[in-house]
Amino acid sequence: MIKKLSKLVKSFTLSELRTGLKITAKELVNKKITVQFPEERTPISPRFRGLHALRRYPNGEERCIACKLCEAVCPANAITIESEMRDDGTRRTTMYDIDLFKCIFCGFCEEACPVDAIVETQIFDYAFESRQGSIMTKKRLLEVGSENTQVINQTKFEDAKYK
């Protein structure tokens, strides 16, 4: 009985509407939290697992030694590697493909890599223009690596102490 009565009073006095408007009025003068993507970006944890990259050593030599541990550990079977002995006698990949449609961004490949060659960067806003675009080839992976060397080094450094 009392419940019904209070409901009746509330609806006639527009009390709920007023509470709502009060919040609106308050937020009208408060600092905005909306981010204008892509002009503005939210901060990302250094541990974020985005697009993959293959890294190089400072002298330009690619890190990957074709051990195929990332291929073996990948739960989604997204990685395909072919290897050979390069002319200088070192072990190198001739093909290194990651199918981003298959990848579940678990980060296991990065975890497995003994030479920190394959890493996941903070890049998450990428698009493909064709079906084949989902395949990150060795060339593209190395490009991502070179273009973002600084950021990658920085984030990996920040995260290292928790590993």
Add this chain to the structure above:
Amino acid sequence: MIEIEINGNVVKAKAGEMLIQVTDREGISVPRFCYHKKLSVVASCRMCLVDVEGAPKPQPACSTPVNEGMKVHTQNDKAKASQKAVMEFLLINHPLDCPICDQGGECELQDVAVEYGSDISRFSESKRIVPDGDIGALIQADMTRCIHCTRCVRFGLEIAGMMEMGGTGRGEHLKIEPFLKEGIQSELSGNMIDVCPVGALTSKPFRYELRSWQMHSMPNIARHDLVGSNLFVQTYKGKVKRVVSADNDLINETWISDRDRFSYEGLTHKNRLLEPQIKVQGQWQQVSWKVALDYAVKGLNSHVLKHQKVNQLGGLASSTATMEEFYLLKKILTEVGCDNIDHRLNVKNLDNVITLDSNIKLGALEKIDYALIVGANIRLEQPMINHRLRKATKKGADIDELNVMAFDFNHPLDTKNITAPNKIAPTLAGVLKSIMISNTQELPDYLLAVEVGEVANNIAAKLLNSRSSVIILGEHIINNEDASTIANLITQIAQNTNSKTLNLSITANTMSANWVGFVPQNSGMNVNTMLASDMRGFILLDIYPQYDFHDLETAVKAFTKDDTFVISLNSFKDDIVAGYSNVILPIASVYETSGTQLNINNDMQSYTAAVKAPDEVKPAWKVLKVMADLLALPSFHYADSAQVLAEIFHQPQTKHTHDENVNLTSKHHGISIIWQNSPYSIDAVLRHSNALQKTKIGQMNSAYMNQASAETLGLSADDKYLGVPVVITNTVADDCVFINANQAVNTQGQT
């Protein structure tokens, strides 16, 4: 039988056997590195330490004999602590390069380290690094990884019979390395890759290509000798990537020859024949299978069948064909109405052939106490059979040879009898005579005039004194003027001394050819008659005349005749084949087809295809079946090769009768030539496997003769004889040239 207790369970054991043999049989895991079931025990790595009650210190399981009532703990604290300690020592110098090591994933050290190693290394000093030399075309050495287990050294010493690897230096400076600059050259060397528990010795052709977990392993049978070794073919994406041995104590124990291990490389050679081709007005055209087969069948019809010239069709096969293929080719010709089939392409005189039974099991060869080798370089021709003989010599057996040249054996020979080819039969006759005189038997007429020399007396005495002996006849005799006499003498000698015989004058799958009767039975022509007569059609199965025929020119001339229609089934491109064929059909090679191999012990081993042949390449049995269908021959309804085999079983076995004549009157004068393809050139796949061809055995290409023969022939050491470089050595008998060639040889003009 005694009883011992392991980890609280009572198990049975044979008195005197080593503890590790018992635990292995019972499936109790004991880590080990230096112990290998087929090698001697050195107990040097100490990884197998276990706790034996009553012993003050842990004992190595590999060298502790079992005793009645012994109580052993393999997993208690004491055992574990010692295993852990040994592991830590082993890892001190082992590099952390598993990610680039080809053994990674199938490494005994990795496996044991996961179980017994500690997570953190306490070793902060510097690690040892060993520089590697090139040790040959087949094996890659990374000696920094070596843990000094000496398995490879013992393998060389005990199995390969050449101590090519050895330890130099002491302590920290101990290095395992080949003693010679030329590296590892044994014909069994690939087994070192299998015995090495770590990645110090790995396969060179396979280097850095794949991880062990990426490949499928399919059981298969080796095709290059009379043994039919069991092996695993490891494939990746439909390509053969590696071959490793499989265990079969009755056949190859746990070893395989390098020939069987590395021949797979030939499969991907750029010389593979990939498409059917037909020759129209002298021009080769690549066509579809349908067009090619139609053309082939039309050709057969118009050249042979239509003219009722059935008897002018011939079928020839090389010894590498499978049993099913021999049978189907034979059946096609029989159904068409002729019997002109043969596989004995390299025999000069088919009225003078070797007929000799093989009646000793491979395992029994180890137990003989005397062997006589006649005309065989057995180590290179039949490595796995030689290995058994070697084991016999280690138990004290005597081996004599009666050869035209002193070959390099890897076991001691009692006497080397280097005999001119025309003296072999008289010597064996002398042996028989000497035996019959000792047995006080009546001598047959042909022996009356035979002189018994010292060599013959010697051999006869040994044969008579031995409890179990074997006489081995090899392939150098096939073109001997006295071939059949030699074989018959050996049969008789064996009968009179209770010896066994082993016929190694054949190779590959010849046993299958004989089984299905792939030789003319009734009115048919043999290969030499075919080549000499006016044939109008040939079906040739995997034949490369410059390697397979004793006389290249006659063969090519016979195939090239204008009105002769030649259908060739080959796996590799070849100019000479292209020169005379009208149709060339690409067929599957080893590991690409299903089939059956019959080995020297009559063990029939069937195998399935490990990989699919390249796109337009078909298994020969299928090609023959479809050809038969197109020829409208009845009863060629097979869905797979197993059905062909089933039919073979229902055929009456062809009984070979052979004369037992001994003819010692042949008076051969002049210089005999014994021509042999070098061991890694005996079939097309081997000739195309790059790594094998780079080895010392693959490079064998010499015409050996002694000074006197060289003078007679007017040759000096820089010359070539029949296109092969001359080597003058006094290890060759008089009046004889022994040729080992890895190239096509034309032996025209043989005397």
